[in-house]
Amino acid sequence: MSNLDFTSAEIPQALPSAESLANAEASIVTSLLDAGLGFEHVKKHLLNDIAPGFTGSSRCPNYYAFTTGAVTDAALFADWLASTYDQNVQVHLPKETIATGVEDTALRLLQQLLSFSEVDFPGRLFTTGATASNLLGMAVGREFVVAEAGRRNSPPVHASISQLGLLEACLQARVQNIQVLSTLPHSSLYKAASAVGIGRNSVVSLPLNIDEPWRFDMAALEQHLSNGAASIISISAGEVSSGRFATDGQEIAKIRALADKHGAWIHVDGAFGLQARILPQTEAYSALTDGVSGLHLADSITGDAHKLLNVPYDCGFFFTRHLALQQTVFSNPNSAYLSTTALSIPSPLNLGVENSRRFRALPVYASLLAYGRVWHCDLLERQIALARRVAAYIANSTAYELLPNDELDKVYIVVLFRARMRSLNTQLGSLLNASKKIHVSELQWMGQPATRIAVGTWRVDVERDFRVLVEALEAASGDTAWGQRR
Numbered sequence: 090m091s092n093l094d095f096t097s098a099e100i101p102q103a104l105p106s107a108e109s110l111a112n113a114e115a116s117i118v119t120s121l122l123d124a125g126l127g128f129e130h131v132k133k134h135l136l137n138d139i140a141p142g143f144t145g146s147s148r149c150p151n152y153y154a155f156t157t158g159a160v161t162d163a164a165l166f167a168d169w170l171a172s173t174y175d176q177n178v179q180v181h182l183p184k185e186t187i188a189t190g191v192e193d194t195a196l197r198l199l200q201q202l203l204s205f206s207e208v209d210f211p212g213r214l215f216t217t218g219a220t221a222s223n224l225l226g227m228a229v230g231r232e233f234v235v236a237e238a239g240r241r242n243s244p245p246v247h248a249s250i251s252q253l254g255l256l257e258a259c260l261q262a263r264v265q266n267i268q269v270l271s272t273l274p275h276s277s278l279y280k281a282a283s284a285v286g287i288g289r290n291s292v293v294s295l296p297l298n299i300d301e302p303w304r305f306d307m308a309a310l311e312q313h314l315s316n317g318a319a320s321i322i323s324i325s326a327g328e329v330s331s332g333r334f335a336t337d338g339q340e341i342a343k344i345r346a347l348a349d350k351h352g353a354w355i356h357v358d359g360a361f362g363l364q365a366r367i368l369p370q371t372e373a374y375s376a377l378t379d380g381v382s383g384l385h386l387a388d389s390i391t392g393d394a395h396k397l398l399n400v401p402y403d404c405g406f407f408f409t410r411h412l413a414l415q416q417t418v419f420s421n422p423n424s425a426y427l428s429t430t431a432l433s434i435p436s437p438l439n440l441g442v443e444n445s446r447r448f449r450a451l452p453v454y455a456s457l458l459a460y461g462r463v464w465h466c467d468l469l470e471r472q473i474a475l476a477r478r479v480a481a482y483i484a485n486s487t488a489y490e491l492l493p494n495d496e497l498d499k500v501y502i503v504v505l506f507r508a509r510m511r512s513l514n515t516q517l518g519s520l521l522n523a524s525k526k527i528h529v530s531e532l533q534w535m536g537q538p539a540t541r542i543a544v545g546t547w548r549v550d551v552e553r554d555f556r557v558l559v560e561a562l563e564a565a566s567g568d569t570a571w572g573q574r575r
């Protein structure tokens with residue numbers, strides 16, 4: 090695959106230099122011009138002045154901070170076509186354009202890639218990202234749990250939030266509280282809970298213990314499900330800082346049984362980990378494949394294609410078993426478009442937030458078609474291999490400590506760690522990022538500063554990138570003669 094390389098053969102920096110940033114800022118034209126500069130002039134301006142002020146998130150293999158993912162050639166080409174043809178993908182109009190047909194197919198191919206049944210998950214949609222998909226999950230989930238509480242009353246009542254509003258539906262269903270039960274949920278879940286009227290405070294984390302806070306405390310989960318509130322269970326698969334998974338296949342079967350007993354909804358936030366479903370069932374990956382097994386038992390699933398497939402930012406997806414309910418919540422009934430409901434492909438405007446929608450499906454379709462299942466699996470294996478090599482280095486070093494623990498077989502595409510020396514740890518992220526050759530995240534883990542390397546690019550080269558990372562780690566610790574701890 091070529092490097093989309095418009096300037097030089099060198100590996101671009103992970104972050105722009107201070108000078109490039111300052112130049113870019115100084116070059117921005119801030120007053121609207123009466124007469125435009127013309128395309129040629131602006132092209133040069135964008136390439137020569139503005140672009141050097143961008144991060145290397147797509148072009149540099151050693152960008153390990155936000156998992157925007159890079160962009161494959163096939164996806165980039167398709168994205169350009171999507172803009173060129175500027176299709177309307179809100180309404181399914183099969184006699185006018187094939188666009189929604191391509192979108193539906195791309196979603197089905199994704200379901201095939203990730204082993205979710207196309208029949209069991211007829212609700213499928215591209216979104217702007219996992220935040221938007223989590224919002225859909227919370228919106229359809231709350232519709233379900235309140236209606237289900239109403240159905241379980243005697244006599245049963247029909248309590249639809251989408252018709253009556255949250256307050257009236259809850260009154261009729263005699264629901265006093267809606268809770269979202271999770272472990273170390275992504276921040277976007279709180280935002281979704283806020284936006285759909287459940288409330289941030291209603292998101293409850295039920296960690297197993299201090300050593301494995303990403304796993305569900307099954308006893309606490311059962312207790313909360315019995316407390317009379319309407320419940321949405323949100324499974325972090327995986328957790329974004331540590332890359333660990335909330336459940337295994339056996340636990341999720343139990344959670345499904347509990348959810349059915351209590352009328353709860355199961356949502357999966359798989360923005361980070363869903364891709365592990367394509368890994369081979371081998372010993373080396375068993376902790377990961379266990380972590381994503383059984384997810385087909387969920388009611389709704391969030392995925393992030395820009396992270397997992399390296400299509401252009403932004404592209405998320407949402408799957409649900411409950412297509413009719415999804416349409417109940419999101420249908421656009423007063424529009425002139427609705428005569429399309431009887432068609433085989435539901436119009437996307439009735440499935441999600443947007444009316445105007447970008448043709449995000451085309452890059453997904455192109456990428457899956459161009460590279461196939463094996464390439465995607467091989468890519469993930471390379472990403473895991475790099476993460477595990479770096480994790481092993483850290484676990485054996487005197488300067489650094491691997492988080493959340495030393496279990497290398499549980500390492501996914503994330504390396505979470507800290508410096509053992511406190512003074513180094515507080516400035517570790519900035520020291521590592523100072524060279525601009527790599528970019529890592531600084532975050533808090535269990536109340537302490539920690540650093541995260543997230544491998545999310547198809548440009549990964551295990552040998553080369555391992556050397557780059559070790560060099561940076563050694564430079565930061567000033568310890569080139571790092572010893573083996575054990």
Ligand SMILES: *Cc1c(COP(=O)(O)O)cnc(C)c1O
Pocket residue numbers: 217218219220221275277327328329358359360361393405
């Ligand atoms: C990245 C991520 C999100 C947010 O995704 P966006 O696409 O940025 O909206 C949500 N949940 C998890 C677990 C994530 O990793």
